[in-house]
Amino acid sequence: MSAHTVRRNGSVLLSLLRQEIQMIAQYRWWMLAMQASIIVVPLISLLVWRGAMAHGADPPVTRDYLTTYLVLVSVVTMLTSSWTAKFLAENIRLGHLNAWLVRPCSTHLAAAANNLAEKVAKLATLLPLVVALAVPLHRDLQLPTDPARWVLFLWALAMGAAMMFSFDIIVGSLVFWWDDVTAVERFRQLAMLLLSGAVVPLSVMPAAWGPFLRGQPFGYAVAFPIQTLLAPQAADLRGGLAVQAAWVLLALATARLVWIRGLRRYSGAGA
Amino acid sequence: MGSPVPGSTPVISASDLSKRYDFYRQPQGLSGALRSLVRRELTSVQAVAGLDLIVERGEMIGLLGPNGAGKTTIVKMMSGLLVPTGGNLQVCGHRPADRSYAFLSQISVIFGQKAMLWWDVSTRESLKIHRSMYEISSQQFAGTVGHLGELLGITEILDTPVRNLSLGQRMRCELALALLHRPALLFADEPTIGLDVEAKLIVRSLLRDINRSFGTTIVLTSHDMGDVEALTERVVIVTGGRATFDGSCTDLRARAGIPNAVVLSYRERPHLPPEVVQAAVESGPHSVRLRLGDEPIGELLRAATRWGELVDFRIVEPGLDEVMSKMFGEGGVRP
Numbered sequence: 284m285s286a287h288t289v290r291r292n293g294s295v296l297l298s299l300l301r302q303e304i305q306m307i308a309q310y311r312w313w314m315l316a317m318q319a320s321i322i323v324v325p326l327i328s329l330l331v332w333r334g335a336m337a338h339g340a341d342p343p344v345t346r347d348y349l350t351t352y353l354v355l356v357s358v359v360t361m362l363t364s365s366w367t368a369k370f371l372a373e374n375i376r377l378g379h380l381n382a383w384l385v386r387p388c389s390t391h392l393a394a395a396a397n398n399l400a401e402k403v404a405k406l407a408t409l410l411p412l413v414v415a416l417a418v419p420l421h422r423d424l425q426l427p428t429d430p431a432r433w434v435l436f437l438w439a440l441a442m443g444a445a446m447m448f449s450f451d452i453i454v455g456s457l458v459f460w461w462d463d464v465t466a467v468e469r470f471r472q473l474a475m476l477l478l479s480g481a482v483v484p485l486s487v488m489p490a491a492w493g494p495f496l497r498g499q500p501f502g503y504a505v506a507f508p509i510q511t512l513l514a515p516q517a518a519d520l521r522g523g524l525a526v527q528a529a530w531v532l533l534a535l536a537t538a539r540l541v542w543i544r545g546l547r548r549y550s551g552a553g554a
Numbered sequence: 555m556g557s558p559v560p561g562s563t564p565v566i567s568a569s570d571l572s573k574r575y576d577f578y579r580q581p582q583g584l585s586g587a588l589r590s591l592v593r594r595e596l597t598s599v600q601a602v603a604g605l606d607l608i609v610e611r612g613e614m615i616g617l618l619g620p621n622g623a624g625k626t627t628i629v630k631m632m633s634g635l636l637v638p639t640g641g642n643l644q645v646c647g648h649r650p651a652d653r654s655y656a657f658l659s660q661i662s663v664i665f666g667q668k669a670m671l672w673w674d675v676s677t678r679e680s681l682k683i684h685r686s687m688y689e690i691s692s693q694q695f696a697g698t699v700g701h702l703g704e705l706l707g708i709t710e711i712l713d714t715p716v717r718n719l720s721l722g723q724r725m726r727c728e729l730a731l732a733l734l735h736r737p738a739l740l741f742a743d744e745p746t747i748g749l750d751v752e753a754k755l756i757v758r759s760l761l762r763d764i765n766r767s768f769g770t771t772i773v774l775t776s777h778d779m780g781d782v783e784a785l786t787e788r789v790v791i792v793t794g795g796r797a798t799f800d801g802s803c804t805d806l807r808a809r810a811g812i813p814n815a816v817v818l819s820y821r822e823r824p825h826l827p828p829e830v831v832q833a834a835v836e837s838g839p840h841s842v843r844l845r846l847g848d849e850p851i852g853e854l855l856r857a858a859t860r861w862g863e864l865v866d867f868r869i870v871e872p873g874l875d876e877v878m879s880k881m882f883g884e885g886g887v888r889p
Contacts, residue, residue: 288655291687291689294686295683295686295687297686298683299683302672302675302679305679306674309674378668379668381630381665381668382669382670384634385633385634385658385663386684387658387659387687387688388687547637549635549636549637550636551636
């Protein structure tokens with residue numbers, strides 16, 4: 284891709300972002316309700332874990348670690364999540380992609396703009412809720428003060444988001460071959476729920492699962508970015524960054540391949 | 555109507571173009587559905603078979619055919635949406651299936667049944683996105699939006715959210731979006747579908763103006779023969795995935811071989827003999843339409859004066875609807 288193409292795509296992305304934000308602004312109550320629901324799952328986990336520890340449970344991590352992890356998890360899950368698969372599959376199946384394919388612009392640029400714009404808006408509504416949750420727990424929160432750790436956290440977040448977006452394109456594009464990808468999407472959501480650390484921190488899972496949990500991709504979307512802030516071991520961090528980068532590259536390459544191959548099968552249903 | 559630019563490379567050049575769709579047959583009934591869980595039957599449909607077509611720059615052609623004839627598939631291949639299964643296709647000097655920037659920035663598509671405008675924002679916002687996509691300078695953008703606003707009569711509604719526009723207004727705004735980057739080739743697929751008579755006339759007039767003003771080549775697909783008659787000089791009829799007729803509307807009428815008709819208007823209800831009532835193509839309270847045969851017109855008029863007080867008569871060509879119905883029925887033959 285030439286520098287000129289990158290500049291043009293950047294300009295289109297900015298225009299689409301501006302427009303997405305304008306549209307989101309029209310649905311502000313939906314946004315607030317959505318964020319309130321997002322924070323409920325980690326809040327329940329937090330209360331369950333703290334209750335269990337108060338009654339003598341002995342997890343392999345400290346109470347401070349768990350509290351900080353579960354306060355951060357809703358923000359991280361939201362920032363790395365993607366919701367394109369369902370819409371992409373529907374657009375392909377019903378032929379709505381036609382309107383995009385005749386334009387000199389990637390279809391995925393619109394989905395990326397929607398993803399980014401919604402995240403900006405969601406962050407604006409989610410952060411106050413997280414702060415409200417953190418205030419009563421501030422004594423148990425341990426966040427680093429080193430800016431380098433926060434830069435690393437942002438990098439891991441961006442990589443996690445890119446990976447999840449690519450997974451979405453892969454799953455959505457499968458509809459070029461299959462009529463319905465709902466089941467695949469459900470499996471992915473389930474895997475994400477169990478293996479990303481969004482509900483239960485991976486560090487409290489059985490030690491024997493360690494090698495599997497470190498190799499699978501979903502943990503690099505939620506647990507790993509939080510791990511960059513919480514007492515990382517230098518070796519673990521380097522290894523984690525390398526595995527995350529490898530998953531991102533693999534996901535991007537697969538998404539591109541599946542998309543290009545799939546487009547050859549597109550039938551553009553309807554007019 | 556714009557005329558083709560002589561000596562220039564054709565805008566569309568298709569030779570032996572074909573497209574086959576493969577899909578699994580859906581068996582009938584519950585038992586069929588259960589059987590298909592174990593074994594599915596792959597079937598193929600040849601939507602386009604050996605199409606040859608040349609469209610010159612500045613032409614305005616009508617691509618017509620009955621449902622399932624393959625015309626939409628042809629347009630989809632020409633606009634890069636579908637990959638042909640055989641033959642050669644060059645549009646604006648490019649292979650459409652490659653979907654290169656150079657190709658996509660030269661074409662535009664209006665889907666009468668699918669919106670290109672973003673629904674929740676104003677037309678101006680949609681135009682701004684296209685400005686970035688097609689790399690239009692600020693100066694050119696302002697000039698073109700001003701010109702199109704005037705031409706299409708949409709200056710006042712550019713800042714209205716698209717969802718609040720009437721269908722006629724939305725179609726005009728769709729046209730503005732499609733023309734912002736001054737495409738060399740415009741595919742207009744059912745551009746007047748769902749519009750009232752006045753809005754249809756406006757859209758037709760606009761397409762004519764665009765063809766004249768910008769020299770834009772227009773490929774029109776429509777089931778509305780009024781659109782075709784009003785806009786195109788050249789008609790390509792597609793049946794069974796092939797071009798079975800390629801010529802002017804006059805040639806098409808001649809090929810159909812339907813004689814002209816005479817419309818007789820009376821001051822009061824005429825007293826028509828039973829054989830005339832039976833032969834009438836159409837009859838109203840004060841008029842009757844008869845197919846002209848071999849008999850001299852003078853003789854017919856003399857007879858017509860005996861049926862009532864004749865106040866007017868007109869000789870009319872067969873309507874394109876009638877012609878198409880006959881052509882589709884016969885399958886048509888390439889002249």
